[in-house]
Amino acid sequence: MNLNDFSVSHTEGKARAGLLKTSRGYVETPVFMPVGTAATVKAMTPESLKTIGSQILLCNTYHLMIRPGEKVVNHLGGLNKFMNWSGPILTDSGGFQVMSLSKLRQLDENGVTFRSHIDGKKFLLSPEGSIRIQETLQSTIIMSFDECMPFPVEKKLAEKSMKLSSRWAERSKVSFTGANGSMLFGIQQGGMFKDLREQSALCLNNIGFDGYAIGGLAVGEPQEKMFGVLNYSTDFFPKDRPRYLMGVGKPSDIVGAVLRGIDMFDCVIPTRSGRNGQAFVQDGIINLKNAKHKFDEKPIDKNCSCYCCSNYSRGYLSHLVRCNEILGSMLLTLHNLYFYTNLMKKIRELIQRGDFTAFAKNFAT
Amino acid sequence: MNLNDFSVSHTEGKARAGLLKTSRGYVETPVFMPVGTAATVKAMTPESLKTIGSQILLCNTYHLMIRPGEKVVNHLGGLNKFMNWSGPILTDSGGFQVMSLSKLRQLDENGVTFRSHIDGKKFLLSPEGSIRIQETLQSTIIMSFDECMPFPVEKKLAEKSMKLSSRWAERSKVSFTGANGSMLFGIQQGGMFKDLREQSALCLNNIGFDGYAIGGLAVGEPQEKMFGVLNYSTDFFPKDRPRYLMGVGKPSDIVGAVLRGIDMFDCVIPTRSGRNGQAFVQDGIINLKNAKHKFDEKPIDKNCSCYCCSNYSRGYLSHLVRCNEILGSMLLTLHNLYFYTNLMKKIRELIQRGDFTAFAKNFAT
Numbered sequence: 058m059n060l061n062d063f064s065v066s067h068t069e070g071k072a073r074a075g076l077l078k079t080s081r082g083y084v085e086t087p088v089f090m091p092v093g094t095a096a097t098v099k100a101m102t103p104e105s106l107k108t109i110g111s112q113i114l115l116c117n118t119y120h121l122m123i124r125p126g127e128k129v130v131n132h133l134g135g136l137n138k139f140m141n142w143s144g145p146i147l148t149d150s151g152g153f154q155v156m157s158l159s160k161l162r163q164l165d166e167n168g169v170t171f172r173s174h175i176d177g178k179k180f181l182l183s184p185e186g187s188i189r190i191q192e193t194l195q196s197t198i199i200m201s202f203d204e205c206m207p208f209p210v211e212k213k214l215a216e217k218s219m220k221l222s223s224r225w226a227e228r229s230k231v232s233f234t235g236a237n238g239s240m241l242f243g244i245q246q247g248g249m250f251k252d253l254r255e256q257s258a259l260c261l262n263n264i265g266f267d268g269y270a271i272g273g274l275a276v277g278e279p280q281e282k283m284f285g286v287l288n289y290s291t292d293f294f295p296k297d298r299p300r301y302l303m304g305v306g307k308p309s310d311i312v313g314a315v316l317r318g319i320d321m322f323d324c325v326i327p328t329r330s331g332r333n334g335q336a337f338v339q340d341g342i343i344n345l346k347n348a349k350h351k352f353d354e355k356p357i358d359k360n361c362s363c364y365c366c367s368n369y370s371r372g373y374l375s376h377l378v379r380c381n382e383i384l385g386s387m388l389l390t391l392h393n394l395y396f397y398t399n400l401m402k403k404i405r406e407l408i409q410r411g412d413f414t415a416f417a418k419n420f421a422t
Numbered sequence: 423m424n425l426n427d428f429s430v431s432h433t434e435g436k437a438r439a440g441l442l443k444t445s446r447g448y449v450e451t452p453v454f455m456p457v458g459t460a461a462t463v464k465a466m467t468p469e470s471l472k473t474i475g476s477q478i479l480l481c482n483t484y485h486l487m488i489r490p491g492e493k494v495v496n497h498l499g500g501l502n503k504f505m506n507w508s509g510p511i512l513t514d515s516g517g518f519q520v521m522s523l524s525k526l527r528q529l530d531e532n533g534v535t536f537r538s539h540i541d542g543k544k545f546l547l548s549p550e551g552s553i554r555i556q557e558t559l560q561s562t563i564i565m566s567f568d569e570c571m572p573f574p575v576e577k578k579l580a581e582k583s584m585k586l587s588s589r590w591a592e593r594s595k596v597s598f599t600g601a602n603g604s605m606l607f608g609i610q611q612g613g614m615f616k617d618l619r620e621q622s623a624l625c626l627n628n629i630g631f632d633g634y635a636i637g638g639l640a641v642g643e644p645q646e647k648m649f650g651v652l653n654y655s656t657d658f659f660p661k662d663r664p665r666y667l668m669g670v671g672k673p674s675d676i677v678g679a680v681l682r683g684i685d686m687f688d689c690v691i692p693t694r695s696g697r698n699g700q701a702f703v704q705d706g707i708i709n710l711k712n713a714k715h716k717f718d719e720k721p722i723d724k725n726c727s728c729y730c731c732s733n734y735s736r737g738y739l740s741h742l743v744r745c746n747e748i749l750g751s752m753l754l755t756l757h758n759l760y761f762y763t764n765l766m767k768k769i770r771e772l773i774q775r776g777d778f779t780a781f782a783k784n785f786a787t
Binding site: 095097100129133134351368369370379380383384387 | 460461462464465466467489490494497498499504505506716717719729733734735737738740741742744745747748749751752
């Protein structure tokens with residue numbers, strides 16, 4: 058298997074189980090990527106991430122260009138050495154965060170000028186700039202620079218924005234050097250409109266990328282709408298390349314998206330929920346702040362074999378959460394990421410056995 | 423060696439190296455006890471504490487009686503099971519925190535009535551109540567209930583308070599049942615006055631305790647004053663019992679106190695400093711927030727073999743601290759506790775070899 062190659066080993070309907078070979082090692086798909094915004098998955102050590110089975114992390118270009126700056130990361134050996142994580146790292150392009158976090162942004166054909174949400178310092182992000190920054194960070198998988206529209210959006214605007222993103226995808230590809238053995242992924246846009254999604258994909262296919270992401274979803278639309286778009290949007294991409302649904306999602310989002318042909322995911326839900334005192338269990342989410350857990354000797358999930366469930370009661374975790382103790386965030390983040398990692402492992406095994414469709418129908422978390 | 427026995431194996435001047443046998447295992451002295459206020463050493467797992475060599479922890483009765491309440495801890499199996507720490511745990515009596523943290527407190531012969539700093543709820547702490555709560559928590563080493571005076575304080579007040587603490591020590595002893603194989607320590611008071619310290623100690627010796635603590639120090643007095651009191655106050659206690667200096671301290675405080683015959687210490691400095699971005703090194707403290715560390719590839723201490731120094735640069739740690747990332751608190755707390763644990767190990771070895779006095783003279787951190 059060549060570097061940066063992807064092979065699908067099993068399919069069940071549109072669902073695929075596969076293997077991605079990156080310059081930093083193999084990734085079994087479908088895969089969930091924990092979010093390490095500022096070059097740290099909040100409240101986790103890299104060793105813990107390895108222990109629970111994480112294969113690849115996501116870091117945010119927007120945050121890292123602002124703090125500490127890509128030159129600092131590069132000087133300190135690149136993202137992997139910087140954050141002590143030897144596996145693959147995917148960086149987003151910064152486009153999404155510029156839209157959601159920055160101040161006083163101004164967008165034109167060239168790119169986006171914005172002020173940092175931290176100290177108001179002025180920055181420019183363009184396709185060329187984003188790729189250069191991601192290469193300076195020494196990311197394993199680099200995302201092309203795109204514009205992400207909110208939901209809902211009128212078709213005319215969605216079309217205009219998709220076409221801009223297509224031109225930016227082209228410029229991203231041109232400026233990508235492939236240094237460090239990195240891969241480059243393109244990002245499909247086009248809102249909730251099938252013809253626009255198709256146009257976007259055709260354009261990306263013509264440019265040619267190592268993988269294809271579906272952007273512009275998980276922006277506030279109901280799950281039904283998202284699945285509606287996924288019903289057709291994966292079909293426009295070549296079967297031999299990985300497909301990545303950005304920013305998704307809840308466990309049921311992931312299961313439904315795998316069913317529709319998605320291979321890669323990232324989301325802050327497991328980590329952020331953990332810091333908010335919420336824990337994932339088979340049939341939903343439990344809130345440890347709830348008074349009913351105060352005297353509860355049971356672990357979060359008696360069938361879970363993570364470090365948290367093996368050693369701590371709901372009563373203790375509830376106490377930690379009420380006291381805002383850091384250990385509460387550490388233990389619940391670990392449990393939630395273990396839950397997600399195990400869900401993906403189960404999904405892969407079910408696809409390999411041909412039992413995934415039946416499982417997905419009854420999945421409701 | 424019997425349960426709750428203490429044996430001094432080596433002495434060098436007043437400095438002692440010894441072994442304390444508790445119901446939860448052995449403790450080599452001199453020892454530093456990390457502070458786990460709310461039944462968690464902030465930002466550390468119990469496994470990490472074991473890995474760096476921590477032998478015994480301190481928890482705060484005041485905090486635990488307020489949240490989650492001693493009955494919750496007892497219901498969930500006692501402090502050890504509650505917090506997943508199998509080694510010994512010392513609990514303070516709550517007296518110090520009532521004075522420093524609570525609101526609207528009222529002190530009389532019986533005890534202290536106060537309102538919680540969390541929700542204003544009314545509580546009463548008396549010698550009998552404090553012992554009952556500590557036994558309900560299933561603490562390994564229980565502290566008698568005392569009044570702690572601020573610095574400076576007039577002799578008349580110091581004397582009156584010391585006499586109250588002596589009567590409370592007697593009541594603490596009477597109400598102590600020794601359930602769970604716990605030990606009970608008495609606390610010397612008497613401010614900066616030699617005759618009062620002597621009277622206090624004589625009174626405690628007559629009552630008879632498993633160990634003796636020196637209270638009323640580390641309350642804002644200069645190091646010189648503290649050492650002045652320690653120069654005589656340890657001499658009033660029996661040689662075959664452990665001596666514990668409460669709330670101390672900086673590394674140089676500890677070294678100077680061991681030189682004066684102290685065996686046990688606790689302090690929030692290593693953990694709190696870690697959460698504030700400060701790291702202990704051989705010749706002092708470095709502040710990771712300082713801009714000069716931004717591009718620094720070096721670890722905090724190239725001679726330190728802790729997990730933090732083995733894997734992370736000052737530049738990365740500086741980044742984490744600036745971003746208020748939880749991992750920054752986790753790594754710096756771990757390093758600082760490792761520094762303290764290693765200092766104590768070195769002190770024990772130096773006493774065993776007879777080289778401690780020379781070391782202490784040149785110690786300045």
